[in-house]
Amino acid sequence: MNWTRKWINPVLDKEFRLRMRTPRSAISLMVYILVLGLIALGFIYVSMYLGNGGGQTRFNSGMGQIMFYVLSFAQLVLIAFMAPALTAGVISSEREKQTLSMLLTTQQSSSTIILSKLVSSLSFMALIVVATLPVYSIVFMYGGISLNQLVSLFLFYLFIMLMLGSLGVLFSTLLKRTMISVIVTYGVGLCIFLLTGLLYLFALSLVQRQNAQSVLQPDYSWVGYILGLNPAAALISLFEPSFSKQAFLVRGTTLNADAPIQLWQEFVVVYSVVIIVSLWISIRRIRPVRRRRKQAETDGTDGGATMEPVK
Amino acid sequence: MIEIEHLTKTYGSFQALKDINMYIPQGTVFGFVGPNGAGKSTTMSILATLMLPTSGTARVDGFEVTENPKEVRKRIGYMPDFFGVYDQLKTTEYLHFYGASYNIPRGERDKLIPQLLELVNLSDKADTYVDSLSRGMKQRLCLARCLVHDPKVLILDEPASGLDPRARIEMREILKELKLMGKTIIISSHILPELAEMVDEIGVIEHGQMVAQGRVADIQNRLRVKKVLHIRSLDKEEELAARLRDEPYVSGVLADNTGIHVHFGGGDEDQGALLQRIVSWGYPVLSFHEAQTNLEDVFLEITKGGPAT
Ligand SMILES: Nc1ncnc2c1ncn2[C@@H]1O[C@H](COP(=O)(O)OP(=O)(O)O)[C@@H](O)[C@H]1O
Ligand SMILES: [Mg+2]
Numbered sequence: 001m002n003w004t005r006k007w008i009n010p011v012l013d014k015e016f017r018l019r020m021r022t023p024r025s026a027i028s029l030m031v032y033i034l035v036l037g038l039i040a041l042g043f044i045y046v047s048m049y050l051g052n053g054g055g056q057t058r059f060n061s062g063m064g065q066i067m068f069y070v071l072s073f074a075q076l077v078l079i080a081f082m083a084p085a086l087t088a089g090v091i092s093s094e095r096e097k098q099t100l101s102m103l104l105t106t107q108q109s110s111s112t113i114i115l116s117k118l119v120s121s122l123s124f125m126a127l128i129v130v131a132t133l134p135v136y137s138i139v140f141m142y143g144g145i146s147l148n149q150l151v152s153l154f155l156f157y158l159f160i161m162l163m164l165g166s167l168g169v170l171f172s173t174l175l176k177r178t179m180i181s182v183i184v185t186y187g188v189g190l191c192i193f194l195l196t197g198l199l200y201l202f203a204l205s206l207v208q209r210q211n212a213q214s215v216l217q218p219d220y221s222w223v224g225y226i227l228g229l230n231p232a233a234a235l236i237s238l239f240e241p242s243f244s245k246q247a248f249l250v251r252g253t254t255l256n257a258d259a260p261i262q263l264w265q266e267f268v269v270v271y272s273v274v275i276i277v278s279l280w281i282s283i284r285r286i287r288p289v290r291r292r293r294k295q296a297e298t299d300g301t302d303g304g305a306t307m308e309p310v311k
Numbered sequence: 312m313i314e315i316e317h318l319t320k321t322y323g324s325f326q327a328l329k330d331i332n333m334y335i336p337q338g339t340v341f342g343f344v345g346p347n348g349a350g351k352s353t354t355m356s357i358l359a360t361l362m363l364p365t366s367g368t369a370r371v372d373g374f375e376v377t378e379n380p381k382e383v384r385k386r387i388g389y390m391p392d393f394f395g396v397y398d399q400l401k402t403t404e405y406l407h408f409y410g411a412s413y414n415i416p417r418g419e420r421d422k423l424i425p426q427l428l429e430l431v432n433l434s435d436k437a438d439t440y441v442d443s444l445s446r447g448m449k450q451r452l453c454l455a456r457c458l459v460h461d462p463k464v465l466i467l468d469e470p471a472s473g474l475d476p477r478a479r480i481e482m483r484e485i486l487k488e489l490k491l492m493g494k495t496i497i498i499s500s501h502i503l504p505e506l507a508e509m510v511d512e513i514g515v516i517e518h519g520q521m522v523a524q525g526r527v528a529d530i531q532n533r534l535r536v537k538k539v540l541h542i543r544s545l546d547k548e549e550e551l552a553a554r555l556r557d558e559p560y561v562s563g564v565l566a567d568n569t570g571i572h573v574h575f576g577g578g579d580e581d582q583g584a585l586l587q588r589i590v591s592w593g594y595p596v597l598s599f600h601e602a603q604t605n606l607e608d609v610f611l612e613i614t615k616g617g618p619a620t
Contacts, residue, residue, distance in 0.1 A: 010411030014397065021399040098395035102456065105359050105389045106412035107381065288363045
């Protein structure tokens, strides 16, 4: 059992145990798969009986692709709802249950505590997402989707969960109350999912009006960078590389005229920074930060604002 | 073992601790007493590395709490005044979790945990889920948790609060055992008699200031707590009590069925003079002696006038 010693620290071990012992986990798993399954069934129903006056009743790969997209987006939305709920309370709930102070007086480092909390939530989310694979098997029945696409989709999901999870952990560390932390995390999630899209549309209309007036037009427009911050757009670009080109309003039809960066690449780069910064702040702030002394000591990992006594 | 120097702590503009100084030698059981809101928990969380002082230093076994928090944590077992437990864990798992969190290897924990449960009288609850334990049991479990890494110092913030008298006695017995084990214990309470028979020293804190500190007897002397004279007379006790009220140095007289209790501020000579007078008045005095002032009297005396919430 050497590997468990190495990979499973006590905090992670406890998190796993607690997570799987509450009936809530099983119920959320069930509800999640049920919702996604219903969406899949609903899609089949709509397309087979209502679509095209019964002309397209047979399975075909085109439909498989559409269904894949529908499921992928439905899942993206589900993850956006699930991730904050699962992570925005990891630290603050321990604070509210008055167990945090005792955890913080143990020998576990701040980074172990923060990262274990994150990893345990991520593992559970990954479990849920993997458990939806049977739903995707319906898509494979239609065909038109490669295994590669499925794998990159799931990796993308993992990244989204990591991003929302890190933000959840951050607010959970900074804010005293779980309720507020959850609300703030959802708020930030909403900004990432909706505001970036709206901002793009707004900027796009400005740029287009400008372009209509000017004679000389640039190879591409900066507006694409805004859309690269949007998870849905990043997801589309993952499957349709030409989407990035459209987003950046790339001129010309020559082969070498391409978007400066794929939307999903930009997305990963930008939010990797967000993830790292969020986790770094969380790790620093979970324990009180030692104020910079005059002698400028630099030996510590522990830092952060003053913490209230646990009441 | 514990050295606190010029410790202050402000919350915003509110000064919770004002220049606290404390020195607690190894093996001492130190009673940290003060009314609610005096700053006991604040001091203890600073010692437990959970909070930064605004200024001043606190050392545990030579390690400064802000400079070497990790070393300090190794040496302390901290029990907060309010704490929760992980409901979904069993008692043994609970202790395993904290044991592992202090990097104690599994094999050692397997041996240690039954001993700890034995110490806190929870052996029969080893397989019970923590949330089904009573409050007193949780309190004892938490105490066992403080002990997993065999710390030299125990910082116990009101470990007996909210317990019924029986649970309180159990807690006290355990603490006595810990004292025998040579631990340095700092234990807080806003009720003094709770600590009376087990502490070596007390420190009294009020409004963020140490008002008295030392051996209980020393404090009594230093503060010159008024004596309480206990007088019994064969009859006419009420009448005597009424006459005593007008005597010099007498600040209060209370008569009940156990006799007359006189709060007396004078010295030994004044005390002798008082007895002579009583006898000369012709009362049949059965006894006249200085009652043992208990800790509670000391406490009330020291914190007199402070708003105890
Ligand atoms: N986080 C905080 N923010 C502001 N004031 C606080 C905070 N914690 C404690 N206090 C105040 O500091 C004082 C000391 O509190 P505390 O140390 O908990 O007292 P005790 O433990 O002796 O009852 C109290 O007046 C309390 O209201
Ligand atoms: Mg307190």
